[in-house]
Amino acid sequence: MQGLSAGGATQLPTKVEGESVEPTRIVFIVGMARSGTTLLELLLGRLQGWVAGGELRRYWHGESTQGWLCGCGRRLADCDLWRQVRAELRRGGILPDEYPRFLALQASHLRLRPAAMARLLISARGAEDTLSPLHRYQLGMSRLYSAVARAAEARVVVDSSKEPPDAYLATWNPDVEVFAVHLVRDPRAVAHSFLKRVPEPQPDLEYMPRANAFGAAVRWDLRHGFCEALLKRRLGRRFMRMRYEDLVSDPVAAVRSIARFAHEPDPDLRFIQNGRVEFQPNHTFSGNPLRLGQAAIEVHPDEAWRAKMSRREKALTTMTTLPLLRRYGYPRRPE
Secondary structure (H helix, E strand, C coil), X not given: CECCECCCCCCCCCCCCCCCCCCEEEEEEEECCCCCHHHHHHHHHCCCCEXXXXXXXXXXXXXXXXXXXXXXXXXXXXXXXXXXXXXXXXXXXXCHHHHHHHHHHHHHHCCCCHHHHHHHHHXXXXXXXXXCCCHHHHHXXXXXXXXXXXXXXXXXXXXXXXXXXXXXXXXXXXXXXXXXXXXXXXXXXXHHHHCCCCECCCCCCCECCCCCHHHHHHHHHHHHHHHHHHHHHXXXXXXXXXXXXXXXXXXXXXXXXXXXXCCCCCCCCCCEECXXXXXXXXXXXCCCHHHCCCCEEECCCCCHXXXXXXXXXXXXXXXXXXXXXXXXXXXXXXX
């Protein structure tokens, strides 16, 4: 995407009460943090007619936080794209005084905790009902997606929120068409990454969240288990799995397969040459600091964990994640 355009301008109709319009098409990247989701999103955001939105579930928090940074490096208040999104949300009746209620609903329904998951599974099917506690949240998310698409003149919005409950809820939203890309990475690599102290440029945190090996492994199990048990079953052919290792070994093939999966034209991928990716300014709302100010990167597997992770941490992570480890083709004993 360059400036405000993701290329291939598409006229997106404004929804009028009682009028039927096409749902906003979204590619929702689900999985675990530290698995390459930001890299994948930035690659997809380079496609003509696509826009990388970032972790859009965090919009309601970031818009309420002074000094929040867009992927272009500007504060939200100074970014033309997010000014347009903010104005369109207001025109659609989604006002800032509702944002705290949206955040409270995320805490009560959109977490991988037993009580929250039970509330979600009971309520998601009827979220379109105006009496549902999820109704306004669903309306807010659908209008956020359409506002981002309109501001970027894009056909496809990429949401890298990662959270499986958010993706599952979106599948019940009649105003969006969800294609889920389930991104998986070797859990030992993920656990090792969570041990690192990575500076967070956003004003609400000094560092990105950290976890010990066992905690990261349990979260890896829960997220991918939810995807397998509920999201995959719910979406059918609009669900695909991709391994991080395959993405970084052949980004051209990976991006082309996702475009085909989303029923989009075969993309122009000349911005990827011999593993080097040329980026353009992006307007991702949130995500890994990789999204800020990168002109180009060399895409290659990050295998540092093999040498730097202790035997105890490797063994603990392996035993905790063993069933899904085998399902995704990772060896029990890494070389």
